Amino acid sequence: MSQQLPDVQASSPDVNVGLNRVGVTGVEKLVKLHRPEDRPTVLMAEFEVFVDLPSWRKGADMSRNMEVVDEMLEEAVSKPAIRVEDVCGDVAERLLEKHDYTSRAEVRMEAEYVIHEKTPATGRPTQATADIVASATATDEGTREAVGCNVVGMTVCPCSQGMSESRARDVLEGLDVDHDTIDRFLEEVPQPGHSQRGHATLSVETSGDPSVDLNELIRIARDSMSARVYNLAKRPDEDHITFESHADAKFVEDCVRAMAEGLVEAYPDLPDDAVVRMEQSNDESIHQHNAHAERVAEFARLKGEVDGET
Secondary structure, three states: OOOOOOOHHHOOOOOOOOEEEEEEEEEEEEEEEOOOOOOOEEEEEEEEEEEEEOOOOOOOOHHHHHHHHHHHHHHHOOOOOOOHHHHHHHHHHHHHHHOOOOOEEEEEEEEEEEEEEEOOOOOOEEEEEEEEEEEEEEEOOEEEEEEEEEEEEEEEOHHHHHHHHHHHHHHHHHOOOOHHHHHHHHHHOOOOOOEEEEEEEEEEEEEEOOOOOHHHHHHHHHHOOOEEOOOOOOHHHHHHHHHHHHHOOOOHHHHHHHHHHHHHHHOOOOOOOOEEEEEEEEEOOOOOOOEEEEEEEEHHHHHHHHOOOO
16 A cells, blocks of 8 residues: 655645746646637747745746646637737746745746848848847736847947047048038938847736737847848848948937837837837957846836837
Protein backbone atom coordinates (compact mmCIF):
# COMPACT_ATOMS: atom_id res chain seq x y z
CA MET A 1 0.00 0.00 0.00
CA SER A 2 1.56 3.30 -1.12
CA GLN A 3 1.91 6.17 1.28
CA GLN A 4 0.93 9.72 0.42
CA LEU A 5 4.01 11.88 -0.15
CA PRO A 6 4.39 14.83 2.22
CA ASP A 7 3.61 18.32 0.87
CA VAL A 8 6.91 19.89 1.82
CA GLN A 9 6.08 23.17 0.04
CA ALA A 10 3.15 23.74 2.42
CA SER A 11 5.32 23.49 5.52
CA SER A 12 6.70 26.48 7.42
CA PRO A 13 10.03 27.97 6.29
CA ASP A 14 13.02 28.35 8.56
CA VAL A 15 12.91 32.12 7.98
CA ASN A 16 9.46 33.74 7.86
CA VAL A 17 9.99 36.17 4.97
CA GLY A 18 7.46 36.60 2.17
CA LEU A 19 8.56 36.62 -1.47
CA ASN A 20 7.23 38.77 -4.30
CA ARG A 21 7.86 36.40 -7.20
CA VAL A 22 8.36 32.65 -7.14
CA GLY A 23 7.97 30.49 -10.21
CA VAL A 24 9.59 29.19 -13.37
CA THR A 25 11.42 30.78 -16.29
CA GLY A 26 12.55 29.55 -19.67
CA VAL A 27 9.38 27.53 -20.35
CA GLU A 28 9.25 26.96 -24.12
CA LYS A 29 5.88 26.27 -25.72
CA LEU A 30 4.53 26.20 -29.25
CA VAL A 31 1.63 28.67 -29.52
CA LYS A 32 -0.66 28.83 -32.55
CA LEU A 33 -2.53 32.09 -33.02
CA HIS A 34 -5.63 31.75 -35.19
CA ARG A 35 -6.38 34.68 -37.48
CA PRO A 36 -9.68 35.24 -39.34
CA GLU A 37 -9.36 34.79 -43.09
CA ASP A 38 -5.65 34.07 -42.90
CA ARG A 39 -3.23 31.29 -42.06
CA PRO A 40 -2.54 30.79 -38.35
CA THR A 41 0.64 32.23 -36.90
CA VAL A 42 2.82 29.70 -35.12
CA LEU A 43 5.14 31.03 -32.42
CA MET A 44 7.91 29.35 -30.48
CA ALA A 45 7.30 31.21 -27.24
CA GLU A 46 9.20 31.37 -23.98
CA PHE A 47 7.21 31.90 -20.79
CA GLU A 48 7.93 33.14 -17.28
CA VAL A 49 5.34 32.28 -14.63
CA PHE A 50 5.31 33.68 -11.07
CA VAL A 51 3.14 33.90 -7.98
CA ASP A 52 3.80 35.70 -4.72
CA LEU A 53 4.51 33.63 -1.62
CA PRO A 54 3.43 34.44 1.95
CA SER A 55 5.94 34.37 4.78
CA TRP A 56 4.36 31.32 6.41
CA ARG A 57 4.75 29.00 3.39
CA LYS A 58 8.01 27.26 2.49
CA GLY A 59 7.53 26.99 -1.28
CA ALA A 60 5.21 27.42 -4.26
CA ASP A 61 3.68 24.56 -6.25
CA MET A 62 5.97 24.51 -9.29
CA SER A 63 4.27 21.45 -10.78
CA ARG A 64 0.88 23.15 -10.45
CA ASN A 65 2.23 26.20 -12.26
CA MET A 66 3.41 24.05 -15.15
CA GLU A 67 0.10 22.18 -15.24
CA VAL A 68 -1.82 25.43 -15.63
CA VAL A 69 0.49 26.65 -18.42
CA ASP A 70 0.15 23.36 -20.31
CA GLU A 71 -3.64 23.27 -19.95
CA MET A 72 -4.07 26.88 -21.06
CA LEU A 73 -1.84 26.61 -24.10
CA GLU A 74 -3.55 23.42 -25.22
CA GLU A 75 -6.85 25.29 -25.10
CA ALA A 76 -5.35 28.28 -26.88
CA VAL A 77 -4.52 26.35 -30.04
CA SER A 78 -8.10 25.09 -30.34
CA LYS A 79 -9.84 28.47 -30.11
CA PRO A 80 -10.97 30.23 -33.32
CA ALA A 81 -9.16 33.48 -32.43
CA ILE A 82 -6.79 34.53 -29.68
CA ARG A 83 -4.17 37.15 -28.90
CA VAL A 84 -0.87 36.63 -27.14
CA GLU A 85 -1.78 38.91 -24.26
CA ASP A 86 -4.99 36.89 -23.72
CA VAL A 87 -2.93 33.72 -23.32
CA CYS A 88 -0.93 35.40 -20.54
CA GLY A 89 -4.06 36.81 -18.93
CA ASP A 90 -5.89 33.49 -18.87
CA VAL A 91 -2.87 31.67 -17.43
CA ALA A 92 -2.39 34.34 -14.74
CA GLU A 93 -6.05 34.15 -13.70
CA ARG A 94 -5.92 30.37 -13.49
CA LEU A 95 -2.79 30.51 -11.38
CA LEU A 96 -4.58 32.85 -8.98
CA GLU A 97 -7.54 30.48 -8.78
CA LYS A 98 -5.47 27.37 -8.17
CA HIS A 99 -3.21 28.83 -5.47
CA ASP A 100 -5.29 29.72 -2.43
CA TYR A 101 -2.26 31.18 -0.66
CA THR A 102 -1.28 33.72 -3.32
CA SER A 103 -2.65 37.20 -4.03
CA ARG A 104 -0.79 37.95 -7.25
CA ALA A 105 0.12 35.96 -10.35
CA GLU A 106 2.31 37.11 -13.24
CA VAL A 107 2.89 35.62 -16.68
CA ARG A 108 5.27 36.94 -19.33
CA MET A 109 5.82 35.64 -22.86
CA GLU A 110 8.41 36.42 -25.52
CA ALA A 111 8.49 35.10 -29.07
CA GLU A 112 9.99 35.93 -32.46
CA TYR A 113 7.37 37.15 -34.92
CA VAL A 114 7.88 36.98 -38.69
CA ILE A 115 6.67 39.82 -40.91
CA HIS A 116 6.17 39.23 -44.63
CA GLU A 117 6.89 42.34 -46.71
CA LYS A 118 8.55 43.63 -49.88
CA THR A 119 11.82 45.45 -50.35
CA PRO A 120 11.33 49.23 -50.65
CA ALA A 121 12.72 49.81 -54.17
CA THR A 122 12.73 46.51 -56.07
CA GLY A 123 9.54 45.11 -54.51
CA ARG A 124 11.01 41.67 -53.88
CA PRO A 125 9.32 39.51 -51.26
CA THR A 126 11.29 39.22 -48.04
CA GLN A 127 10.81 38.77 -44.33
CA ALA A 128 11.56 40.79 -41.24
CA THR A 129 11.41 39.73 -37.61
CA ALA A 130 10.23 41.40 -34.43
CA ASP A 131 10.37 40.20 -30.85
CA ILE A 132 6.90 40.33 -29.38
CA VAL A 133 6.37 40.58 -25.64
CA ALA A 134 3.11 39.97 -23.79
CA SER A 135 2.41 39.87 -20.08
CA ALA A 136 -0.39 39.82 -17.55
CA THR A 137 -0.74 40.39 -13.82
CA ALA A 138 -3.78 38.99 -12.04
CA THR A 139 -4.87 40.09 -8.54
CA ASP A 140 -8.15 40.10 -6.63
CA GLU A 141 -8.80 43.55 -8.08
CA GLY A 142 -8.62 42.31 -11.69
CA THR A 143 -6.17 41.57 -14.47
CA ARG A 144 -3.90 43.95 -16.33
CA GLU A 145 -2.51 42.85 -19.68
CA ALA A 146 0.28 44.28 -21.83
CA VAL A 147 1.45 43.68 -25.37
CA GLY A 148 4.43 45.15 -27.17
CA CYS A 149 7.37 44.63 -29.46
CA ASN A 150 11.11 45.05 -29.85
CA VAL A 151 12.21 45.94 -33.38
CA VAL A 152 15.45 46.83 -35.15
CA GLY A 153 16.02 49.76 -37.49
CA MET A 154 18.56 52.36 -38.60
CA THR A 155 19.21 55.86 -37.31
CA VAL A 156 21.51 58.66 -38.46
CA CYS A 157 23.02 61.22 -36.08
CA PRO A 158 21.79 64.78 -36.86
CA CYS A 159 24.82 66.33 -35.13
CA SER A 160 27.28 64.39 -37.29
CA GLN A 161 25.22 65.21 -40.36
CA GLY A 162 25.24 68.91 -39.47
CA MET A 163 29.04 68.92 -39.38
CA SER A 164 29.17 67.22 -42.79
CA GLU A 165 26.75 69.78 -44.20
CA SER A 166 28.89 72.63 -42.86
CA ARG A 167 31.97 71.12 -44.49
CA ALA A 168 30.13 70.67 -47.81
CA ARG A 169 28.96 74.29 -47.72
CA ASP A 170 32.51 75.54 -47.15
CA VAL A 171 33.84 73.44 -50.05
CA LEU A 172 31.11 74.60 -52.45
CA GLU A 173 31.65 78.22 -51.48
CA GLY A 174 35.37 77.71 -52.17
CA LEU A 175 34.43 76.51 -55.65
CA ASP A 176 32.51 79.78 -56.20
CA VAL A 177 29.10 78.11 -56.20
CA ASP A 178 26.43 80.73 -55.42
CA HIS A 179 24.54 80.49 -52.14
CA ASP A 180 21.13 79.76 -53.69
CA THR A 181 22.55 76.78 -55.58
CA ILE A 182 24.29 75.53 -52.44
CA ASP A 183 21.05 75.76 -50.45
CA ARG A 184 19.10 73.91 -53.14
CA PHE A 185 21.77 71.21 -53.41
CA LEU A 186 21.88 70.59 -49.64
CA GLU A 187 18.07 70.39 -49.54
CA GLU A 188 18.04 67.77 -52.28
CA VAL A 189 21.09 65.72 -51.23
CA PRO A 190 21.27 64.82 -47.49
CA GLN A 191 24.83 64.90 -46.23
CA PRO A 192 26.50 61.93 -44.52
CA GLY A 193 26.23 61.30 -40.80
CA HIS A 194 27.35 58.36 -38.73
CA SER A 195 24.65 55.67 -38.60
CA GLN A 196 23.56 53.34 -35.83
CA ARG A 197 21.66 50.10 -35.45
CA GLY A 198 18.60 51.12 -33.48
CA HIS A 199 16.48 49.01 -31.12
CA ALA A 200 12.97 50.31 -30.44
CA THR A 201 10.64 48.96 -27.75
CA LEU A 202 6.95 49.89 -27.53
CA SER A 203 4.26 48.39 -25.30
CA VAL A 204 0.79 49.22 -23.99
CA GLU A 205 -0.64 47.96 -20.69
CA THR A 206 -4.32 48.26 -19.73
CA SER A 207 -6.93 46.75 -17.44
CA GLY A 208 -8.19 43.75 -19.39
CA ASP A 209 -7.30 43.46 -23.08
CA PRO A 210 -5.30 46.32 -24.63
CA SER A 211 -7.32 47.64 -27.56
CA VAL A 212 -4.29 47.76 -29.85
CA ASP A 213 -3.13 45.64 -32.75
CA LEU A 214 0.28 44.02 -32.48
CA ASN A 215 1.09 44.62 -36.14
CA GLU A 216 0.26 48.31 -35.73
CA LEU A 217 2.58 48.60 -32.73
CA ILE A 218 5.35 47.01 -34.78
CA ARG A 219 4.72 49.49 -37.60
CA ILE A 220 4.85 52.47 -35.23
CA ALA A 221 8.09 51.27 -33.64
CA ARG A 222 9.79 50.57 -36.98
CA ASP A 223 8.74 53.92 -38.46
CA SER A 224 9.99 55.85 -35.41
CA MET A 225 13.60 55.46 -36.57
CA SER A 226 15.37 57.03 -39.54
CA ALA A 227 14.74 54.03 -41.79
CA ARG A 228 13.61 50.43 -41.76
CA VAL A 229 16.10 47.64 -42.36
CA TYR A 230 15.49 44.50 -44.43
CA ASN A 231 16.88 40.99 -44.60
CA LEU A 232 17.08 41.26 -48.39
CA ALA A 233 18.28 44.45 -50.08
CA LYS A 234 19.40 44.70 -53.70
CA ARG A 235 21.50 47.71 -54.74
CA PRO A 236 18.46 49.94 -55.52
CA ASP A 237 17.06 49.00 -52.09
CA GLU A 238 20.35 49.84 -50.39
CA ASP A 239 20.38 53.21 -52.14
CA HIS A 240 16.78 53.83 -51.07
CA ILE A 241 17.45 52.93 -47.42
CA THR A 242 20.62 55.02 -47.28
CA PHE A 243 18.95 58.08 -48.78
CA GLU A 244 15.80 57.78 -46.66
CA SER A 245 17.73 57.38 -43.43
CA HIS A 246 19.92 60.43 -44.07
CA ALA A 247 16.87 62.45 -45.13
CA ASP A 248 15.34 61.75 -41.70
CA ALA A 249 18.24 61.92 -39.26
CA LYS A 250 17.13 61.39 -35.64
CA PHE A 251 18.62 61.45 -32.20
CA VAL A 252 17.74 58.60 -29.85
CA GLU A 253 15.40 61.05 -28.08
CA ASP A 254 13.61 61.82 -31.36
CA CYS A 255 12.81 58.15 -31.87
CA VAL A 256 11.02 57.87 -28.52
CA ARG A 257 9.03 61.03 -29.25
CA ALA A 258 8.14 59.67 -32.70
CA MET A 259 6.76 56.52 -31.06
CA ALA A 260 4.65 58.67 -28.75
CA GLU A 261 3.30 60.69 -31.67
CA GLY A 262 2.62 57.57 -33.74
CA LEU A 263 0.75 55.83 -30.93
CA VAL A 264 -1.45 58.84 -30.16
CA GLU A 265 -2.24 59.25 -33.85
CA ALA A 266 -3.13 55.57 -34.29
CA TYR A 267 -5.02 55.12 -31.00
CA PRO A 268 -6.40 58.46 -29.76
CA ASP A 269 -9.07 56.73 -27.65
CA LEU A 270 -6.91 54.51 -25.48
CA PRO A 271 -7.95 54.53 -21.80
CA ASP A 272 -6.47 57.42 -19.85
CA ASP A 273 -4.83 55.04 -17.37
CA ALA A 274 -3.21 52.86 -20.04
CA VAL A 275 0.53 52.66 -19.36
CA VAL A 276 2.74 53.25 -22.40
CA ARG A 277 6.38 52.14 -22.36
CA MET A 278 8.78 53.40 -25.03
CA GLU A 279 12.52 52.80 -25.26
CA GLN A 280 15.16 53.44 -27.88
CA SER A 281 18.74 52.13 -27.71
CA ASN A 282 21.27 52.81 -30.45
CA ASP A 283 24.46 50.82 -31.06
CA GLU A 284 26.87 53.65 -31.78
CA SER A 285 29.18 53.23 -34.76
CA ILE A 286 31.89 55.74 -33.82
CA HIS A 287 31.74 55.47 -30.01
CA GLN A 288 32.35 52.60 -27.63
CA HIS A 289 29.25 53.54 -25.66
CA ASN A 290 25.62 53.30 -26.78
CA ALA A 291 22.81 55.86 -26.60
CA HIS A 292 19.55 55.25 -24.75
CA ALA A 293 16.28 57.11 -24.10
CA GLU A 294 12.95 56.00 -22.67
CA ARG A 295 9.59 57.18 -21.40
CA VAL A 296 6.91 55.49 -19.29
CA ALA A 297 3.65 57.40 -18.87
CA GLU A 298 -0.08 57.04 -18.55
CA PHE A 299 -1.75 57.65 -21.88
CA ALA A 300 -3.73 60.74 -20.79
CA ARG A 301 -0.55 62.63 -19.93
CA LEU A 302 1.29 61.39 -23.02
CA LYS A 303 -1.57 62.42 -25.30
CA GLY A 304 -1.72 65.84 -23.65
CA GLU A 305 1.98 66.40 -24.30
CA VAL A 306 1.76 65.25 -27.93
CA ASP A 307 -1.28 67.48 -28.51
CA GLY A 308 0.47 70.44 -26.87
CA GLU A 309 -1.95 70.61 -23.94
CA THR A 310 0.62 69.98 -21.18
